[in-house]
Amino acid sequence: MLYVALAVRAFRRYSTYIAATLAGIFTNCVFGVIISFTYIAVWQQNPDAGGYDVTDALTYCWLAQAMIMTVAIWGGGAPDELAARIRTGDVAIDLYRPVNFLGWWLASDLGRAAYHLLTRGLAPTAVGALLFDLRFPPSMAAWAGFLVAVVLAVVVSFAIRMLVASSAFWLLDQAGVKNLAAVFSMFFSGLVVPLVLFPGWTRDVVMVLPWSAFVQVPVDIWLGRRTGVSLLSGLAFQVGWCVVLLALCALVLRRANRKVVVQGG
């Protein structure tokens, strides 16, 4: 119950900034249009590039724009707040709360993600569907699978951002690490170029990295390219990374806990 309350509060906190949300949606849509035309140019040349057709590619483009904030591909969200609290020393208060530390921040981040999904996720998708011919999930299973996949994507992303934020326990400032993490995340999530377009063996590599859980897996479920066993294996892939990364988070936090020195005595 506590976690739900936390998530609700995070949701409300983010919903205060309406102008910022509208400005963000506008920007996502502008980029959606630009990238759509580059994809149209690619698939005009090669109608079957990466095994996608042009409708798949356009759907991918707009869903990717919808995921940017929801999955926090560029970073940010609750772990950013944590990093700031590590720097100021406020984290001491978080550490002696009688609540699971990871759970506390995860709940907050899920609340944020819910807000971003309903605004910065839904709006660009609707705009994209108005401007271009997009594909929608062909079955109830695909819809349900997609929703689960988005939640799992947020958790995988949360765990990675949490590891980055935890670096502040040692470095005090997460800026450099965060920057580097954003590079990996942006590129390997397939935000710029769909992972299916990666040539040869590089495609196999990027497909098993945790970042492919951000956009590629949810979108393939949405497109109906993953059904039955393949849908389940996609979700299992995400769950696998969730478990591994969250366990790593817990481990890192345990070590941090032992060495934490709060500034100011």
Next chain:
Amino acid sequence: MASRTAQQLLWGGRAYLILSWMWIRVSMSYRTSFVVLTLGQFFITGLDFVAIVIMFASVDALGGFSLAEIGFLYGGSGLCLGLADLTLGNIERLGNRIRMGTFDAMMVRPVPLYAQACADEFSLRRIGRITQALFVLAWSITALDLDWSVARVLMVPYLVLCGTLIFLAIFTLGAAFQFWTTDGSEAANAFTYGGNTVTQYPLTIYPTEAIKALTFIVPVAFVNWYPSLFILGRPDPLGLPAAMQFAAPVAALVLGLLAALAWRSGVRRYRSTGS
């Protein structure tokens, strides 16, 4: 009168340089962080081009342009944006400053406001993006087999100068916009970074109406597209008169005047957050 304006401009420029130098020294006191962030910028923007290269694993031309030609467009646009971003990229923090009330502190200093806003936390690490764009531009020039007449050679610095001026004006417009909506800084990204992304590709991939809009409404086509048509010896897909290929200063001037107007009326309109 004229000499007073000139004097003020001179003082503004000097103040800008002093403030920027101060921020450079600040960033140098965290040297590791500076190196990491600069390299980060280099690689982030670099991966942008890698993405285009990956697309070319599936196709051999986009909008009728080869990878080397797109490299030229990409490098030109990236260089202009990078230079503008280096000069006044942090002007986009204006909304934040208005919200926090620190903009008031800038207003009472005896230094031109615009110079302060431009130099605000001047980030030398942005040379990361500039270096990357230069690499791509240099590669494309060696990969392209162009007949380098004097006019074409001269067109390159002409492109960089005008393109940078256009982006400077767009950054200023985006910042001025924040006098009206303090939270809207992200919308400006659609025009600055969006303008950069649009012009990385040959405009032939967009519908004709879009090319017209990018020429006459948000004139980012003048950043690199029209000058590059001249350098690459390509016909204009819109069939516009050849003079368009040299018209970038006109676009820069119009945008610059608009930006100055917006900035001035924004500052006039500003009423602090109050309490």
